[in-house]
Amino acid sequence: MTLSILHRITGVGLSVGLIVFAAWLIQAAAGPEQYQYFRVAMSHPIGIALLIAWTFAFFLHLGNGIRHLVWDVGYGFEKSQANASAYIVLVMAIVLTALFWVLKL
């Protein structure tokens, strides 16, 4: 279903996010002035929007990844089960992303 291609898209998106994760560590290691550049950039509305998108991508990829691992050991293949787990993954990703950012901001 749609989740299959979303798994790929969020995966590639998270790979791009990995660059920002590394930049966060590297800028922190480079000292307060360098780190401040990173902090200002990620506090910009575009930065925040990207972080929210990456949080959503993380939860969707995590949830759907667990769904795949369950399939790998042979469970949940019935059409009704696969459809139900797809909705659970999608709703969980939305709820967890909302919870993370509503409580954080």
Place this chain on the structure above:
Amino acid sequence: MSLRTPLSRVLGHGSAKEGTAHFVSQRISAIALVLLGGWFLVSMYLLESTAYLEVVRYIGRPLNSVLLSLLSVIVAYHSYLGVQVVIEDYVHAPGLKLLALIGSRFAHTLIAVASVYAVIRIGLII
């Protein structure tokens, strides 16, 4: 531990390439990332502020340093395996495909090494 399936060992034909190892590696790193990624998001949520001192103290705490280093390496590996499949599926020109695969391997290795170096450096300066 051999990553070959019992069937492949019994048949003794070997695999055409390294499909099984890729499949198993991707899943093992996925299981590790359920734990490490989950820990990272929880700890980001619990981080009081994103100010320099707070962040550097967080990264420099021994347990966090170890888990962040592990996360950097395993996530780069998992990302490499995933991007490899995406390149193989969508990039068809043989030369370009090889270039993209090598470039991706270089970039992922660079990210993993740079991240671990940064974590160690922060641990040493605070």
